[in-house]
Each structure stands twice: as structure tokens, then as C-alpha cells.
Amino acid sequence: MTTYHVDTSLGGAAGMVFMAKSKYQAMPAAARKIIDDNSGEAASRAFGAALDIEDAAQRAGVKASDKQTVVELSPAQKASWRRRVEPTVAQWVKDNPGADAVLAKFRAGAGAKTGD
Helix, strand or coil: CCCEEEECCCCCCCCCCCCCHHHHHHCCHHHHHHHHHCCCHHHHHHHHHHHHHHHHHHHHHHHHCCCCEEEECCHHHHHHHHHHHHHHHHHHHHHCCCHHHHHHHHHHHHHHHHCC
């Protein structure tokens, strides 16, 4: 385990659950209602908010430990990291139809929250 940490945003992880439409439709209406009531954008946002709370608690615990060193990137370092990853981002946008809209939404939401 490491005792030295660079505290910076590297993006987020996607989480998804898939089900064959035929299996979903074969379920009783009450079971489909439970899934419908606990999925979608609102549920995703609530789950994300819970993860943000857990993330903050974990970060605080690590930062509070005298056995851990936590550093943050300077603005110049953040800019350097961003420049270095930009060709990969540009290629992803080029290779995936609609990715420009996804990236814009991510940058408007996550970037605004993290300052990245």
C-alpha cells in the first residue's frame, strides 16, 4: 500500500446494469415497477451523491493520517496533465459518434464540480 497520494480528479467510473428486454418484459408488473422506480437518471444521481459522500470521507481519513502524505497538483501541473491527455480525448471524440456531446456534458458537470 502506498503512503504517498496525488489528490486530483481523473474522471469518473461508469456503472451500468443490463437486462435483456425480453427478460424484463417477462417479469411481473410489480417487479418491473420496482426496477423502474429505482433506476434512471434520478437514481443514478442519488447513487452518485452517495458515492461523493463516501469519497469525501475516505479522502478526509487519508489526509488526517500522520502516516500518509497527500499532495495536490499545482495549476501548472494540472494544465500539463490536461495537455498530455487531450490527444486521447480528441481521438475518443473522433471515433465515437455523439461523444462530443457526452464530453461537453461531463465537462459542464464533473469539471465544474472538481475545477478540472
